[in-house]
Amino acid sequence: MTVTVIGAGLAGSEAAWQIAKRGVDVCLYDMKPEKMTDAHKNPLFCELVCSNSLRSGELTNAAGLLKEEMRRLDSLVISCADKARVDAGGALAVDRERFSELVTEKLKAHPNIDIRCEEIKEIPDEGYVIIATGPLTDGAMANAITRFLRGEEYLHFFDASSPIVTFDSIDMEKAFVQSRYDRGADYINCPMDKEEYVSFINELANAEEAPVKGFEDVKVFEGCMPIEVMARRGEDTVRFGPLKPVGLHDPNTGKEPYAAVQLRRENSEGVIWGLVGFQTHLKFGEQARVFSMIPALKNAEFVRFGVMHRNTFLNSPKLLDGFYRVKHDPRVMFAGQITGVEGYIESAASGLYAGAAMANIARGKEPVFLPPETAIGALAQHVKGAYTSDFQPMNINFGIISPLSIRKRKKREKNLALSERALDIIDGIKGVFGE
Secondary structure, eight states: OEEEEEOOSHHHHHHHHHHHTTTOEEEEEOOTTTSOOSSOOOSSSSOOOSOSEEEEOOTTSHHHHHHHHHHHTTOHHHHHHHHTEEOOTTEEEEOHHHHHHHHHHHHHHOTTEEEEOSOOOSOOSSSEEEEOOOTTOOHHHHHHHHHHTTTOOOEEEEEEOOOEEEGGGSOGGGOEEOOGGGSOSOEEEEEEOHHHHHHHHHHHHHSOBOOOTTOOGGGBOGGGOOHHHHHTTOTTTTTTTTTOOTTOOBTTTTBOOSEEEEEEESSTTOOEEEETTOOOOBOHHHHHHHHTTSGGGTTOOEEEOOOEEEEEEOOHHHHBOTTSEETTEEEEEEOSGGGTBOSHHHHHHHHHHHHHHHHHHHTTOOOOOOOTTSHHHHHHHHHHOOSSSSOOOBOOOGGGSOOOSSOOSSHHHHHHHHHHHHHHHHHHHHHHHTO
């Protein structure tokens, strides 16, 4: 029995790996490099389109817990990310080219994986299938999915990515290197005083946006809110968001800045740096004009401007069960951001869970259940049955993980206890899960 996996992004690549490592043959389809979306530039698998960060590695952070669960369950994505890591304080950020190369090499080398670089326009009528075509699914495949789901309505939102500048073009006399609370020296900080900040925010709020068909601010996923949309919500919104100065100490003034733009390295050599939290859909000329108002970026060379693109996700609580299976046809699963999990690691985690379940089903076994006390299981349960009628994409967070039986007063203490409980469950089940 061969499982067809459609899409070799983070979810599809992880799903294919989990199936193949369990001795089941996989036919992995991806339309790259034959056909590329507007957001993709790299012909390799697992391309990171927006940030190069997989977020926090701390167990007091839900993203850190999710990565550690995946690491213990032999995740391809996390294994390759660990090997392609670049300095980013407590976060796991990667050299995106090296990361994609590693994933592609591992998949191509596996004897149970048959890779076919071609576009799939229909869902196979027979056999087991995982659809991981991503949030940019459109055209023939989008139409095929709509037909397969019997006309169930898609939900749409828009996602934005941040611009990248060269290191040599940053005025380091007006910037300083530091992580918050002196946890390393992995970020370049571009401080602004009040006058500089207010002028910047006013221009940002009134800058001209690039036309995006059907775009409305209310449709933007809050976790990827364009910075100009934040600026329109009030003068201090950005200063309490991506430009918060908390935990920073400007050596030039001896004080905490009024506001600070952080830059994070985009490759291991530190040649290019991304503006953290600066997702945007301003016109390119406006980005250059407004972002150059940041004193340290007055002469910045932009090697990539921020872009806005449409994301598509399913009304999953109506369509999918707790293993990402389609309720009316369980031989078909979905994985990745198209299901309504949001973020790189969340997408890969859904692929890991769906792939492991599919391998068992293909071998005539029951899939192994991961409970909502774990981060991976909590994401699946959110997709299966969100508590609101207005289903929206969700990053991993401790709020969707089953609470502790004993109440903890301090947030950090509670989060650590949730992580420890989850990892105890993973350690107790990983032998069976990995078979």
